[in-house]
Amino acid sequence: MDAAGTDAWAPAAPEAGRGTGTARALLRACRPKQWLKNLLVFAAPGAAGVLGEPAALAWSLVAFAAFCLAASGTYLLNDVLDAEADRAHERKRHRPVASGAVPVPLALAAGAAALTASLAAAAAAAVATGRFALLAVLLGYLVLTTAYTLVLKRVTIADIVAVAGCHVLRALAGGVAVGVPFTSWFLIVVSLAALLVVVGKREAELRNPHAGDGRTALRGYSRSYLVQIRTMASAAMIVTYCLWALEGQGEGGVPPFHAASIVPFIVFVLRYHLLVDRGVGEEPEEVALRDRPLQLCLLGLAALVGLGVYAG
Numbered sequence: 105m106d107a108a109g110t111d112a113w114a115p116a117a118p119e120a121g122r123g124t125g126t127a128r129a130l131l132r133a134c135r136p137k138q139w140l141k142n143l144l145v146f147a148a149p150g151a152a153g154v155l156g157e158p159a160a161l162a163w164s165l166v167a168f169a170a171f172c173l174a175a176s177g178t179y180l181l182n183d184v185l186d187a188e189a190d191r192a193h194e195r196k197r198h199r200p201v202a203s204g205a206v207p208v209p210l211a212l213a214a215g216a217a218a219l220t221a222s223l224a225a226a227a228a229a230a231v232a233t234g235r236f237a238l239l240a241v242l243l244g245y246l247v248l249t250t251a252y253t254l255v256l257k258r259v260t261i262a263d264i265v266a267v268a269g270c271h272v273l274r275a276l277a278g279g280v281a282v283g284v285p286f287t288s289w290f291l292i293v294v295s296l297a298a299l300l301v302v303v304g305k306r307e308a309e310l311r312n313p314h315a316g317d318g319r320t321a322l323r324g325y326s327r328s329y330l331v332q333i334r335t336m337a338s339a340a341m342i343v344t345y346c347l348w349a350l351e352g353q354g355e356g357g358v359p360p361f362h363a364a365s366i367v368p369f370i371v372f373v374l375r376y377h378l379l380v381d382r383g384v385g386e387e388p389e390e391v392a393l394r395d396r397p398l399q400l401c402l403l404g405l406a407a408l409v410g411l412g413v414y415a416g
Contacts, residue, residue: 129205148279173222180215237280260324271298361412
C-alpha cells in the first residue's frame, strides 16, 4: 500500500520541477536586466523637479511598467523569429526559446500578452490624464522595434540609429507621461548618450567573432569608424552638458550643484570609453550592474543634479 502510494506520487515532483523551470526560463526570456534601460523614463520628470509629486511619480511608474512590458513582449517575439539563427550562435543558443526551455507557443502567447498589457497601461493613463502622447510614443517604440527586427538590424548605420532612437523614445515617454516640456539641452544629451552606448555595443560585438549573428550591418563597420563616432558623440555630449550646467552665468549665478555635476559626468564618459576600449560593452546593462566606478559616477551625477533641481 505504501509502495503504491509512493509510485503514485513519484511523477508529481518532476512535473512540478519542469513547471518551475519553465517559469524561470520564461522570466529569463523576458530579459529583466534590460528593464534598466527603461529607467530613462524618470529622467525628464526628475530634471523637471516633479518626481516629488505623487501624481507625477505614479504616471512615471506607469510609463516605466508599460515600457518594461513592451520590451519583454518584443524580446519574446523576436526570439521566436530568430530561434533558428540563435541555435547556430555560440552564446545565443542558450537563450530559453532557442534552447527549447520555453516552447514557441508559450513564448508567442506571453509576448502577445505583454504587448497587450503595455498598450492597455498606456491607454489607461491617456484616458485618466487626457494626455495621449504616452500612448503615441509607446506605439512609435513598437513600430521602431518591429522595423529593427524585420529590416533595420541588417542595414549599416540604420541599425545603430534605430536602437539609439528606442532609447530616446524611452526618455520622451517619461516627459509626456507627466506633461513636462523638454529642453533642447535634454534632447541633445540623451540622443548623444544613446548613440554613444549603441556604438560602444557595436564595437564590442565587432571585436567578438561570434557576435552579431554575422549580420550584414555589423560587417559594414570597421573599428576605426566606430571609434570616430564614439569620439564625436561623447565630445558633443560633454560640450552640450557643460553648456547646460553652466547656463545662467552672469544672470544670478550658476547653480553650484549643476556646475559640480560636470565632474562625475565627464569621469563617467571617460570610464565608459576605457571599458569599451578594453572590449567591454557588448551588454551595456551588464556594465551598469557590475562596474563599481561607473556606478559611483552615476550616483554622484544623479545626486548633484537632484540637489540642483530640488534644492538649488
